[in-house]
Structure formats: C-alpha cells, structure tokens
Amino acid sequence: MSHILHRAANAVMPVAVAGRGIELFDRDGKSYIDASGGAAVSCLGHGHPDVIAALHKQLDTIAYAHTGFFTTEVAERLADRLVEDAPDGLDHVYLVSGGSEAVEAALKMARQYVVEKGEPKRRHIIARKQSYHGNTLGALATGGNEWRRAQFRPLLIETHHIDACYAYRLREDGESDADYAARSARQLEDKILELGADEVIAFVAETVVGATAGAVPPVGDYFKRIREICDRYGVLLILDEVMCGMGRTGTLHACEQDGVAPDLMTIAKGLGGGYQPVGAVLVSAQIFEAFSKGSGFFQHGHTYMGHPMAAAAGLAVQDIIRRDGLLDNVVAMGECLNRRLVERFGNHHHVGDIRGRGLFRGIELVRDRSTKEPFDPKLKLHALIKREAMGRGLMVYPMGGTIDGVQGDHVLLAPPFIVDETQIATIVERLGDAIDAALEGLPGNLTR
Numbered sequence: 001m002s003h004i005l006h007r008a009a010n011a012v013m014p015v016a017v018a019g020r021g022i023e024l025f026d027r028d029g030k031s032y033i034d035a036s037g038g039a040a041v042s043c044l045g046h047g048h049p050d051v052i053a054a055l056h057k058q059l060d061t062i063a064y065a066h067t068g069f070f071t072t073e074v075a076e077r078l079a080d081r082l083v084e085d086a087p088d089g090l091d092h093v094y095l096v097s098g099g100s101e102a103v104e105a106a107l108k109m110a111r112q113y114v115v116e117k118g119e120p121k122r123r124h125i126i127a128r129k130q131s132y133h134g135n136t137l138g139a140l141a142t143g144g145n146e147w148r149r150a151q152f153r154p155l156l157i158e159t160h161h162i163d164a165c166y167a168y169r170l171r172e173d174g175e176s177d178a179d180y181a182a183r184s185a186r187q188l189e190d191k192i193l194e195l196g197a198d199e200v201i202a203f204v205a206e207t208v209v210g211a212t213a214g215a216v217p218p219v220g221d222y223f224k225r226i227r228e229i230c231d232r233y234g235v236l237l238i239l240d241e242v243m244c245g246m247g248r249t250g251t252l253h254a255c256e257q258d259g260v261a262p263d264l265m266t267i268a269k270g271l272g273g274g275y276q277p278v279g280a281v282l283v284s285a286q287i288f289e290a291f292s293k294g295s296g297f298f299q300h301g302h303t304y305m306g307h308p309m310a311a312a313a314g315l316a317v318q319d320i321i322r323r324d325g326l327l328d329n330v331v332a333m334g335e336c337l338n339r340r341l342v343e344r345f346g347n348h349h350h351v352g353d354i355r356g357r358g359l360f361r362g363i364e365l366v367r368d369r370s371t372k373e374p375f376d377p378k379l380k381l382h383a384l385i386k387r388e389a390m391g392r393g394l395m396v397y398p399m400g401g402t403i404d405g406v407q408g409d410h411v412l413l414a415p416p417f418i419v420d421e422t423q424i425a426t427i428v429e430r431l432g433d434a435i436d437a438a439l440e441g442l443p444g445n446l447t448r
C-alpha cells in the first residue's frame, strides 16, 4: 500500500526506476517511449549526462542560498541567458519553481504595475475558455477549464473569459482564417469595453493552447490583433508559454511565430526539462522600471525562488539546446511527426483534427467526422487511450473536455527534442494501435 495521495487516490502506479534518452523504465523492466515528455516537460529526454554533470557541479558549489540574502552566479547567468533570447522588450527575469508559481507571480506583477502607475481602478483579468494556467487558486481562476474550476468556484477570484481561437470548432463554414482571427480577437475588445476600458489589468492566453484543448495554434494574425487591442486600452498582455514555450514549437518562444512580444511571459516545463522544478516570468522593461522607480520592490516571494539547483538545470538544458542546434531538430521532426500523423489518422473515421506546431501536436477524436460530434464523455475515451498506450509502452497525454470542459477528447504529443524519424514512426504506430484498441473496447455500436 502506498502512503502517497496520488493524483488518482486509488491508482496503483508503475514505479519508474530509470530513464534514458526518450525512454523511461519501470521496476518490472518494462520500457515506455515518452512521447509526451510527461506533460511536455522532458525536452532533452531522460538521463542527459551533461545536465547531470552540471547538477553535480552545482551541488558541490552551493545548493541553496535564500534570495532575501543573496543572489547566486548560476541564477544570474540563467537570467542573462533568458533575457538575451527573450522577445523584444522583456529584460528582467523572476525565477520560481514551476508554472503555477510563474502565473501567480505574473498576475500579481500586473496588478502591482497598474497600482504603481496610478491606475488602481484596474482590477479585471480577462483570459480564454479552454485554457489552463495552473492549479493554485489565482492560476485556476484565470484558466478557463470548467471541470477543473467547478468545485473550487467559491474560492476563486473573479475573472472573465472569451473564446479561445479554436478554428476547428469555432470558425464558421466558409469563413477565412483572416476573418476568423479578426472575429475571435474582437471578442477581447468587446469584453474590455463591457468591463470598462480603464478597469482591465491584463489579458492572459496560452500562445498555443496545451493541456485543455490539445495543441491548438492561433490562426492568421490573431495575436497581432490581440496585441493592438491591448495597446489601445492600456491592457497588459501576459502570454503563458509554460507548456508551448522554450523551443517546443520550433522557435524558442512560440509567440515569435506570431510576430508579437508580450509584457509578461511565463515559462517553466521545458526550461529545466524536468531535471529540477523551475519556472520563470520574463518581465518587460516598463514593468521593471515601474517597480524600481516606484515602491522599489515586488511584493511577493517564495522560499525556493531562484534556487541554485533549479537555475543550474535551466542553464544546462538551455545551453545544450543551443549547443546541439536542437530547435532545428524540433522543426524537422515536427514536420515528420505531422506527416506520420496525417498518414495514419488523416482518413481515420474518428479523428477530426490533427494540429499543432513543431513537436507539439494534438489530435482530436470525434464520433462522427462530418458533424464533428464528440464521443459521450461518460465513455472516457481519453482514459482508455492512455491505458492502451501505456500497455504498449507509450506515454502520450490524452485529455477529455476538449470542447467545453465536458465534451470532446484529444491526445497531446510532445516528444523530446532529440527524437528521430525511426522513433517517430514507432510512436505513431503504437498510438494508432492504442486508439483503435480503445475504440474497439467501447460498448457496441459506438464505432463504425
């Protein structure tokens, strides 16, 4: 019996004992291809010798020094590196221990910024439906995933949500990408005007939606329009790239492909690749200046922020990605993965959409391709797919509630940046078998 309260209280989990390259191994000797990087975390795969060496070295140097008393060389170097590669205008870094902490910090920075600027009336956060920004209360309130929020609603701060830019479901028949992008972005302007243009603090969005909808990229010039609307009304743009950032989509930051830079950006997962818990907020010069010339501090903090071991992991992972030119492999293997997915699922009766960027890909499952009707959520198709995939030695990241928090199923793929063509072929083959087995296991007449 386990004394851990696991994510599923009654789950009996396999015990992971080793990891090498793109594979994990359990205590019984079974191997699993990690085609989702856990939850889009393990960008370098497992057991990378250079990251391990960097961590040993850091442990021998200094393991911990509270940031209320000291800074450390390794944290400074990581911040230098992140700023060097940051989108325009982001020139400071706030180091934390994960994605939710990064989102919480960004929300509070945004609020403190408007207060320092003399606009304390600004109090509203706008985000998008079907987004995930973390599980702490502020981040959960910001996220737009109904099933995650439902039972905690009485504890959540008030937030406002517009639709995601989700072309497969929300673009109208005959509507062009450009028209849909314009219509979708206009929702933000309408919401700002509804709430009062001088009462909104920030708009928060995942550049490419991850866990809740399955690698949904924006279309057309959606984010350029969003940036313009934010600027027009003095609203900060917070891009949450905890999942889609740090190279996952083929550029270091996903928003590079959309030609925009946010005022605050959250990063985590791929920053440290799972070798240590680490996250960060990249902060614009303007916000930093407001703090430094205003109250002189950001009223926040955590015991483990800027942790030297976490910084060492982040720095080593980012050095290796750059040294080994891994973003080129993300682009090449991303195309290869997409091609394979289209070959395997392009004509599949129950795959409605194949989408994503780089090594961040999703497929959406439907009961009927022509009507896009989803499967009955009670069937928990996503859970069956996960079970079938694990049985075949494949880790993918399936989720339900794709459409509205209740309906819809998708599978998210986010393999390590070191993946090769042969491994991709195996991943897609195992995934195809797992999906077909899950569908065959559904009661009677639900599949064709």
Ligand code: PLP
Pocket: 039, 098, 099, 100, 101, 103, 132, 133, 134, 135, 206, 210, 211, 240, 241, 242, 243, 244, 268, 269
């Ligand atoms: N933001 C996004 C976009 C995420 O995908 C996640 C986690 O999946 C988070 C925030 C929360 O990160 P963490 O689980 O590290 O707290």
